[in-house]
Amino acid sequence: MEDGMSLTRPNKTNIPLWQDTHKRQILAQFIFAVLVIVIVSLLYGNIIDSLSEIGMIPSFRFLRMDSNIDISESIISVDNTSSNLRLIVSGFLNTISISFLAIIFSTILGLIIALCRLSTNYLINKLAVIYIEIIRNIPLLLLLLIWYRAFFLKLPGIKEAIIFGKTLQEGGQTQLSFSLSNRGISMAWLRPSDHFTPFLVCMAIAFVVAIALGIFLKHRENHTGKEQRIILFPFLLFIGLSLISYALLPNAALQKDIPVLGKFNISGGLHITAEWFSLFSGLILYTSAFIAEIFRAGIQGIPKGQIEAARSLGLSHMKTIRLVIIPQAKVVIIPPLTSQYLGVAKNTSLGVAIGFPDLFAITGTIINQSGRALEMIILVMAIYLTLSLLTSLIMNLYNSRIQIKER
């Protein structure tokens, strides 16, 4: 043992310093660390110097001050006396909500396009190819600008708006069900009324009952070996119970909200601004083309033998898809899909080009108003970074769960 040690590891004192890999590495790291610290402190010192020259010491106190900024749309109520912090929160909520919706819709559209791309029908296949190639080779910014400047701003103004379902009420009001103008889209919508809470409670109960049914069915399937409809029946139960409770409750939980045509604007109803819709549709079109390619690669990557084997075992077409294709394709699809979803959240920042008040646009406005560039950029980077780290954490957890376990 002792001899072996001395053979593989010769006495250290014999090696000169510049030839000892271990010591050399420590030295190199030390030099590197010193260099990094020197560069960062130099840059930071310069920033502090030039800021103090114009009388600005970096601090986050300005976040509590009044913003004096009006923003066009927000989920929480803000006006120009709200603090900067509240404005940032509202921008964050705008970013989150639009990216969440865009992710869902672009996944659906992406799946549809991927199916078209995989279809044996020549025409639909080629149409999908054209769509994917055009969208993937155009910058998203241009797509947004085309939607906004070449479509919405070219629409007629509010007075000559395109209107469907016009009805004249007795009070001289004109109600409408759908309108399209250069300010955006207005349409009739259902809104929660004052009696919404009981309905919500009923829905929660229905959900719990449905889950219980699902667990019971799964249990029975495991015991009897007979296949049960684990997804379909609980889902139908949930829908049915919700509908029954809605009908039985004394006060309607939802009320109609119908837009009314005024002299200069359309009030009421669900109003979707041109900016929101441009950003939303641009994001969906752009992302769905990439997602379609990811789905296609995932599905085409499955060896044909797998499908043939499944069919020869007597699995039906749907079962082959559900039990053989999807579990294997999922493994290939999830990692690139994660980066696409992250990309959507980051791409909402392009809303700044068309005036949608997302997190980044509001940051830009606050920088212009208060001149706090350094603090705002640090803040916004921290927010985006947290967001993307959280998303990738969740997706990584899911990914490690579905990975094929190899023996």
Next chain:
Amino acid sequence: MNNPFKTPMEVKHPLYYWIHKNLFSTVGNTLLTLFSCYLLYLLATKSLLPLFSWDWTVIQANLKLILTGSYPNEQLWRVHLCLWYAAFFFGMTFRFSRKTPPRIMYLLGIVLIFFASCKFETLHRLSMLCILFLLFGSFFIASKLKKERLSLIIIFGWILLLPFCFGVIRGFGGPLPIVKTNLWGGLLLSLLVSLTSIFLSLPIGLLLALGRRSKMKIVKSVCIFLIELIRGVPLITILFIGYLILPMALPKGWAPSVFIRALSGVVLFHSAYMAEALRGGLQGISKTQYEAATSLNLSPQKTMIFIILPQVLKRMIPVLVNSFTSALKDTSLISIIGMLDLIGISTSIVSNPKYLTGSAQVLFFEGSLYFVLCYSISKASVVLEKKLGVTTKIKK
């Protein structure tokens, strides 16, 4: 090709058979065909036909602005010089990959002749013919050269492309008076910024990737921090850092121009993505390569430079070419910080009261420019991938 299992139908009426198989094989298929015909009809009548009825004079009047921004008219020949340079090496590269001129060269030739016959100034029309001549001429010259020498010339030619273009387009006094960067614009600016970002982000990204794979803890963690920080935030925030923070962070008196500020942001951003792509390439090299190099008594540095990097870089050529398209697309964001690139110039054209109504036309024209460029480049990268016999898929 000769399939012995052909049905009599297929032999007798191949066209009918093809239509039946691909369009009307089942009821669902027929419905899909009808649906896509309807879609095509909608596309043709609602979006393609109106394009012809639009007034395209706004493009004609502003073509120079869209292509080169406010680059001085009497200096435009310098831009043409860069085009000639590129055409020369394009021809050589085409010869490198095949013996006869590929279809794309004839297509380019037809386009060039078409432009040469248009009503431009004489200089531009002559330049088009010159490009055509250089394209086919260099193809011919290349066929006289030995393959090894040719590949060397091509590699150096493409590496020197960027310094050449910058030297010629910016100028350095004397016969080439300096043209300030704030006069650059349009397609010229977009191309230059994206080319530079690829050229500069390759070495930076390589350093970051090697740092990330290094065994030294401090170096590794700094590289991971930088890469993940940049990849975790949108490009526009990085651009704002370059635009607002960089002038503060640099010593007084440096005062970088807006061009440099925008460029630094784009380069920083792409370096992080390049680092990840290169890391994938480095992971794809099998361990035996390292072991073989070690058993030949090569030091780790020599192993990296002479054994690993040449293989990685060869593998990365298609990826590099393809990342040029994403760079070109991402570069459009510099218009948000006020640069007059292809997108930025459209805003300034439309703000001219004469062309207020032309925004859709300008945007569509720019969209088709982007599409033609990006599509052809990404197709070229696929061809390169096949030619070089490399796959960019990462081995586990």
